[in-house]
Amino acid sequence: MTASATAAVPIARRASDQTSDARTASIGRLRWLWPALLMLAIGGYGSWRPVLWRDELVSWNAAHRTGGELFDLLRHVDAVTGLYYLMMHYWVALFGDSLVVLRLPTVLAMSGAAAFVTLTGERLFGRRAGLAAGCLFALVPSISRYAQEMRGYAFVVLAVAAATWLLLRALEQSRPLRWAAYGCAVTAAGFFHMISLVFLAAHGIVVLGRWWQQRRHPLLVGFALSAGVALLPVVPLALLGHRQVGRQLNWLTAPTLQYVFDTFWHMLFGSAAVSLVVLVLAVLPLAWPAGRRFAVEIGLMAALPIVLVWLMSQGPTAYFLDRYLLFTVPAWCVLAGAGLTALRPRWLPPLGLVLVLLLGAYDQRAIRREFAHDGLDTKAAAAVIAKGYRPGDGIVALRGSQAAYLNLDSAMSYYLPHSVQLKDVLVERSAQAIGDIYPQLCADPVACIGDTRRVWVLTPGSSVDKPLDQYEKPQATALDRLFPKRTSTQVRGLVVTLFER
Incomplete structure (x- = not known):
C-alpha cells in the first residue's frame, strides 16, 4: 500500500465516524x-x-x-x-x-x-x-x-x-x-x-x-x-x-x-x-x-x-x-x-x-368497551328501527327538562341508514332553525303528529310496559290517544316502541 493510500484510511475512518455521530445525534434529537x-x-x-x-x-x-x-x-x-x-x-x-x-x-x-x-x-x-x-x-x-x-x-x-x-x-x-x-x-x-x-x-x-x-x-x-x-x-x-x-x-x-x-x-x-x-x-x-x-x-x-x-x-x-x-x-x-x-x-x-x-x-x-362512555345502546336501537321501518314513519325521542341531554335524536341520525327518513313529530322548529343544541317542541302535540300512521318512541330505561311514563303529560296523552297498538323491544338502556294507529 502506498503512503498516500495509508494516509487516506484514517481520513476515511474519521469521515465515517463523523457521519455515524451525525446520524446518532439526529436520532437523539427525535427522542x-x-x-x-x-x-x-x-x-x-x-x-x-x-x-x-x-x-x-x-x-x-x-x-x-x-x-x-x-x-x-x-x-x-x-x-x-x-x-x-x-x-x-x-x-x-x-x-x-x-x-x-x-x-x-x-x-x-x-x-x-x-x-x-x-x-x-x-x-x-x-x-x-x-x-x-x-x-x-x-x-x-x-x-x-x-x-x-x-x-x-x-x-x-x-x-x-x-x-x-x-x-x-x-x-x-x-x-x-x-x-x-x-x-x-x-x-x-x-x-x-x-x-x-x-x-x-x-x-x-x-x-x-x-x-x-x-x-x-x-x-x-x-x-x-x-x-x-x-x-x-x-x-x-x-x-x-x-x-x-x-x-x-x-x-x-x-x-x-x-x-x-x-x-x-x-x-x-x-x-x-x-x-x-x-x-x-x-x-x-x-x-x-x-x-x-x-x-x-x-x-x-x-x-x-x-x-x-x-x-x-x-x-x-x-x-x-x-x-x-x-x-x-x-x-x-x-x-x-x-x-x-x-x-x-x-x-x-x-x-x-x-x-x-x-x-x-x-x-x-x-374505556374501550362498546358502552364505556354511555350505557345506552343507541346503535342497537337504530337497528331495530331500520329493520321495521316504513316510509312515512315518525319518531319521538325523550326530550325536555328530563332527558334532552341524552341527544337520542342525534344518535338516531348518526346510526340510522340514510334510506331511513323519519319525521320528528313532536318538533315544531329544528335545533338548526333556532340556533340551539335542542329543538323547539310542539305546544300542541296532536296537531304536530297530524296523520302520521306509525311512530317509533325511544325511552331510556327498561320499562317495556309503560314506555310513556317519562314523557311530559301533553305528549304522553296525545300518543296514548292516537296510537293504541304498541310493540316494544328492549335494548341496553333503552326501550324502542312502535306506536301504530
Missing part, C-alpha cells in the same frame, strides 16, 4: 418521537369500538351544520367550544364521519402532547427523565380516554403542554420569536377551553422566580407582553361564554375537599392505582438537593391550577371537573418521570413503566 408514536398506538387502538355518547353527539351534530348554522349556534350556546366545532366541521367534510375518523384528531393531539411532555422532561431533568415522562403520559388511562373522544379536551392538553415547553425555551433565551410562539399556544389553550387559562398563574410565578434569581428584566417584559397579547383575542369569547355559563354548567356543584381526595384525583388519571403511583413518583424530585427548583416549578404547574379552580368553584358557578383539569396531567407526568429515573438500580425505571402499564390495564380495557 420525543417514540412516546408520540406510543401514544398514537395506544390512543388509536379500539377507537372504533365505543358507541358515541351524549357529549360526542353534540360535537357530531355541530360539525354537520352549515357554517352559518354553526355560528348561529355559538351565539346562543357552547361558544367556548366553537373552535373545536369549526375544526371538526371541515374535518368531517373532508374525511367523513366514521368513528375512527371522528376520533382521529384527538388521538393526534394527544400524540403531540406526549412529544411536548418528553421535551419538557428532557429540558428540566435530562434525556432519560424526558423519555420516561412521555411514556408515562401515554400509559395514563384518562389520556387514552380523551384521546378517543370527539371533544376538544385533547387539544387543550396539547396547547398547555406546548405552552409549558415554549415558556422554558423563552426563559433560557428571551427572544421575540420564542415569546410569540408561547403566546400562540396560550391563545390556542384559551380558544379550546377557557378554564385552562388558569395555568398562566403558575407560569407567572415561575417567571417571577427566574427573574428574582437572575434579575433579567426581559423575562418579565417578554412574559407580560406575550401573555397579554395572547389573551386579547380570547376576551370577546370570554364575555360571550360568561353569558352562557349558567346554562352550560348549572349541573355542576361546589366541590368538597373529600370529593377531591376520594374521587377527583383518581378520575383525573382514570385509574386509582395509576394515580397513586404517579403521586408517589412525583414527590421524589422535590426531595432532591439538586434540581429541586425545577421540581418546584413543574409542581406548581401541576398543582396550582387544581387549587385555583377548586377555589373558583366555591362561588356561584362550579368549574371543578376532572376533564376540565386534564391539562395538568402532563406536568404530573414530567415530575413522575423524573422521580422514576432517579430510582436505582437502572433496571427499575423500565420495570416501573411496565408496572404502570399493568396497573392501568383493566381501566385501559374498560
Whole structure:
C-alpha cells in the first residue's frame, strides 16, 4: 500500500465516524418521537369500538351544520367550544364521519402532547427523565380516554403542554420569536377551553422566580407582553361564554375537599392505582438537593391550577371537573418521570413503566368497551328501527327538562341508514332553525303528529310496559290517544316502541 493510500484510511475512518455521530445525534434529537408514536398506538387502538355518547353527539351534530348554522349556534350556546366545532366541521367534510375518523384528531393531539411532555422532561431533568415522562403520559388511562373522544379536551392538553415547553425555551433565551410562539399556544389553550387559562398563574410565578434569581428584566417584559397579547383575542369569547355559563354548567356543584381526595384525583388519571403511583413518583424530585427548583416549578404547574379552580368553584358557578383539569396531567407526568429515573438500580425505571402499564390495564380495557362512555345502546336501537321501518314513519325521542341531554335524536341520525327518513313529530322548529343544541317542541302535540300512521318512541330505561311514563303529560296523552297498538323491544338502556294507529 502506498503512503498516500495509508494516509487516506484514517481520513476515511474519521469521515465515517463523523457521519455515524451525525446520524446518532439526529436520532437523539427525535427522542420525543417514540412516546408520540406510543401514544398514537395506544390512543388509536379500539377507537372504533365505543358507541358515541351524549357529549360526542353534540360535537357530531355541530360539525354537520352549515357554517352559518354553526355560528348561529355559538351565539346562543357552547361558544367556548366553537373552535373545536369549526375544526371538526371541515374535518368531517373532508374525511367523513366514521368513528375512527371522528376520533382521529384527538388521538393526534394527544400524540403531540406526549412529544411536548418528553421535551419538557428532557429540558428540566435530562434525556432519560424526558423519555420516561412521555411514556408515562401515554400509559395514563384518562389520556387514552380523551384521546378517543370527539371533544376538544385533547387539544387543550396539547396547547398547555406546548405552552409549558415554549415558556422554558423563552426563559433560557428571551427572544421575540420564542415569546410569540408561547403566546400562540396560550391563545390556542384559551380558544379550546377557557378554564385552562388558569395555568398562566403558575407560569407567572415561575417567571417571577427566574427573574428574582437572575434579575433579567426581559423575562418579565417578554412574559407580560406575550401573555397579554395572547389573551386579547380570547376576551370577546370570554364575555360571550360568561353569558352562557349558567346554562352550560348549572349541573355542576361546589366541590368538597373529600370529593377531591376520594374521587377527583383518581378520575383525573382514570385509574386509582395509576394515580397513586404517579403521586408517589412525583414527590421524589422535590426531595432532591439538586434540581429541586425545577421540581418546584413543574409542581406548581401541576398543582396550582387544581387549587385555583377548586377555589373558583366555591362561588356561584362550579368549574371543578376532572376533564376540565386534564391539562395538568402532563406536568404530573414530567415530575413522575423524573422521580422514576432517579430510582436505582437502572433496571427499575423500565420495570416501573411496565408496572404502570399493568396497573392501568383493566381501566385501559374498560374505556374501550362498546358502552364505556354511555350505557345506552343507541346503535342497537337504530337497528331495530331500520329493520321495521316504513316510509312515512315518525319518531319521538325523550326530550325536555328530563332527558334532552341524552341527544337520542342525534344518535338516531348518526346510526340510522340514510334510506331511513323519519319525521320528528313532536318538533315544531329544528335545533338548526333556532340556533340551539335542542329543538323547539310542539305546544300542541296532536296537531304536530297530524296523520302520521306509525311512530317509533325511544325511552331510556327498561320499562317495556309503560314506555310513556317519562314523557311530559301533553305528549304522553296525545300518543296514548292516537296510537293504541304498541310493540316494544328492549335494548341496553333503552326501550324502542312502535306506536301504530
